[in-house]
Amino acid sequence: MNRIAVVPAALLMSFLAACSTGPSGAELAYDGIGPDSIDSVDKRERFDKAVLPLEFKNERVSVKPGYSIAASATGSAAAVKRGNDAVNLNARDVATVEFVNAIRMNPKNADAYFGLGNSVTMRGKTNEAIAAYATALELRPDWIQARYELGMGYWKANRMDEATAQFRAILDQDARNGPAHERLAVAAYYAGDKQEALRHAAAAKAAGTDVPAQLYELLK
Missing domain, CATH: 1.25.40.10 (Tetratricopeptide repeat domain)
Known part of the structure; x- marks a missing residue:
């Protein structure tokens, strides 16, 4: 998880293309942020945007009202895989977006919360990581x-x-x-x-x- 890697622009583009922009009922994406400029955006802004659909409260993670996506266990599992791939490439915020979308599609997917814990740990967000891991453990x-x-x-x-x-x-x-x-x-x-x-x-x-x-x- 501490591995440093250069993320190819084409791969980042594929991650971003996998998400559609839109209101709370759509998958989250980096609106207006392309693969060549993603690292120039303020880190706090990127993180806040990535986790916008989620609430971290009482050391648990839940989806905010109005931010659910149409239920899809298959889609959630696919988002987790993309998130894990992004973690392996040190693409922390891209990974977080994928895990957030996985949770929105299937709030019972323990792997999604575990992945979220990993990606926010990479960002140094200890309290959010605790909530994510605790939620994963509650489910499994x-x-x-x-x-x-x-x-x-x-x-x-x-x-x-x-x-x-x-x-x-x-x-x-x-x-x-x-x-x-x-x-x-x-x-x-x-x-x-x-x-x-x-x-x-x-x-x-x-x-x-x-x-x-x-x-x-x-x-x-």
Whole structure:
């Protein structure tokens, strides 16, 4: 997700062409923004426009009244695929538009909220990412990756109790989950519990997950 890539103009054009401009009942697009000028538009303006049809409230995402699109599970799945392709090309705002449209077409599509969480995380929108991942998890409670990303959202927001609660919940599902153990090792170190940190670090390593070398140095 941190990969930097140059997005070919032709590909951006295809993304933009896949959306039609229009009022709230149509798919969202970048009105008046072509592939050659998209990066020159104010970042905040682009983001605000991309998420205009959605409401982020109480750590959940919902479609605002009047912004739904004709229901289409197939269309929603296709928009998610385009969004994931855009994420892989670091086309963050194009990806967000696709995930927003996917949600508008099918508000029960957990993959769309997860993708939205990824794209807004790339934009540094932690609170919106938390809401997106929490909504995905609400729709698919056993989704470990969504729970991990939700935990990381809380971590970035310095809400450590909520973050560690998510990582512990992952271990309730999968006791050998390396990434969850690794995060809990770091959290335990910061909490001053070196024995707990060592226990989780060992479990993470046993599961094949890299543990920061500096953490071991600090735990000596």
